[in-house]
Amino acid sequence: MTLDLRVLRASEYDSWHEALELAFGGVGGGVGDSELLRDLAEIDRAIGVWDGDECVGTTGAYSFRLTVPGGAQVPTAGVTRVSVAATHRRRGVLTSMMRRQLDDVRSLGEPLAVLTASEPAIYGRYGYGVASYALSAEIDTSRVHIRIPGGVDGEGDDIRLRRVRADDPDVREACEALYAADVAKRPGMPARRPGWERLPVVGTGAARDGLSALQCVLAERDGEVVGFTLFHNRPEWDVSGPKGTIELRDLHAADPVAYAVLWRFLFGIDLTSALRVRSRPVDDAFRYLVSDFRRCEPRVRDDLYLRPVEVAPALEARTYRTPVDVVLEVTDTFCPWNEGRWRLSGDAKGATCARTADAPDLVLSVNELSAVYLGGTPLAALGRAGRVRETRAGALEAASVAFGSDVAPWLPHGF
Template sequence: MTIELRVLEPAEWDTWYGALELAFGGVPETVGETRLMRDLTEFDRSVGVWDGDECVGTAGAFSFRLSVPGGVQVPAAGVTMVSVAATHRRRGVLTSMMRRQLDDVRSWGEPLAVLTASEPVIYGRYGYGVATEHLSAEIDTSRVRIAIPGGSDEVRLRRVKPDDPAVRDACEAVYAAEVAARPGMLARRPGWERHPVVDAGKVRDGMSALQCVLAERDGEVVGFTLFHNKPEWDRSGPKGTIELRDLYALDPVAYASLWDFLFSIDLTSAVRAGNRPADDPFQYLVSDVRRCRLRLRDSLHLRPVEVGAALEARTYRTPVDVVFEVTDAFCPWNEGRWRLSGDAKGATCERTADQADLALSVNELGAAYLGGVSLAALARAGRVREIRPGALSEASAAFSSEIAPWLPHGF
């Protein structure tokens, strides 16, 4: 049979998604999760590779807006649901989908493509760099305490149903405020508000159904947390674990109050958080950070699809005027020299014949783009080459962000 790559049709979705599930181990998702993914699928931005009637490759691209340094929300293709059948590996299936996808993203006028990788080794060859990390923690709450700033008596904590529409709207407003302040977050389009609470009533893996507590001040919601309680006992007594899903707050007092609540839940002795910002403030409020078992890992992988438009879309912490010599074998339209001139108010980035100041690949631009990875660190790894003395320090300072970029959920 001839292998064919084509845009996904709605009637093909069940087969296409079944191929995706099989490639990721063959364990089906819940009905609620599957329904949500079908509702969110953008069919004209999704492709499948078919060997006769068998789907052997899948890939999609959500139409997101990504927060970048300066607070602007930039159009970005959220690369998702990528898989290749085990029977069709090393036959160019993935490369053909990546080629088609990046050509499409360019035609859509979106300067960035982003993804989360099941295996980080895969996507570097297509120009993606690791732009954010996330922090995980396993906190021994039997021995660790949270310091709460003054004013906590003004914060009221209230337990609510997480899938109540009014609650969901209030939580989304708090989330949106965080998007405006932190690079790397996704402005949630209609439908994505269901993502944090899908199957909220389900009990799985010994954990409770999803629980939600709001933090309120003067009747206004100023923070919230979503979590599961996993009860457990041994001969010495209770040792349950709180599995943290989300925690957002508009001010330090509400933030610390929510953490203190999680630490204080009866019959538990641990809080486990799987995805927090690298600079999450709880690290500076705990009484013993060593008993928090902190760990960093890669999160959002980012690729400039159009180098000029991408670099113009963000602002820069300090003034910068530098010429980059960019290599990009997979998207050759980005190859060549680009002059970036900008500051905290805005930037321009245009092609130039001027001598280069720094040489790097599109992967390094992607890694440094959100300010979480410094160009100076990449240079020390041999991945950025300084041509004009002083250019590296100038560019590295300009690209930096005072707040760590963070992707709070997958897609």
């Protein structure tokens, strides 16, 4: 039977979502999670592939604005909910959806597309590259402690910690303001549209899976909220006594002292001896506050995948750490409109990018361009791996410095 690829109709949402859940093992995320997904879904950006009455392929996109080096928030397609039924693998279903989706993204004028990958090997063939990494840690808080910046007795004493309800509207407003302030500073963070402020707290009001209900603690100075943390407690006991684990869900602060005070609070919660951290920036400040990073058992993994949908607008949307004037020869078999030679000229104030007939300085595929775009992967490292070819001496090192970012890119939550 011929497969039918089409934009989702609102009446088909339940069947489409059930196909997605089945492809991911058949276990849903809970009632609250499902309700939020439905509310946030952009039905006109969702695509389904149908075999008769059965949905056998799904993908969708959110209309994001993503922070890039230099601080601009660039229109971006947040690709999401990608699946193919196990019965329909190796029939071109995923490729057909990716083709249609990127064509649609281009028509909407979004220079970037991003996603998180359940299986990293899949998306390279569609031009995506790993643009940011995430740091996880299993911290032995019985043997590791936090240093407050400044090293002065009493530092942080002007900060009051207050436990509040995470779902209180006033609390969420204050927390969102701190999140938004960080969005402006760090590449890779999406500016949250209305409704997304529910994401950190949805489905966490009741204890489950051995975890406490979501807890929220604010850090306040002179009555102003200067930080917050969201976390769960996983209580546990053995014959020696308590050995509970704190599972960090979120933490933002307006200044280094407030940030350190919140971390110190998490380290010192009674009846616990471990802090589990997931998906933090690889340059997270806690790394430089702990007394023993080795006992934090750090682990880094790939996180945000990105691809320029339109090379010139994407490269012009960000700034560059040092002046750069380089001709890039780009191959992009999946989006052939990006192929060819591009002269990129820019600095910390802005950039221009246009087609050129000049000889290339660097030869690379769109995958490499994707990986270095947010400044988290050095272009020179890809050159040492043989993935970027330098044809003008010195061009690789100069471009690598220019593409870099003093702040590591970070995706703070999935989508």
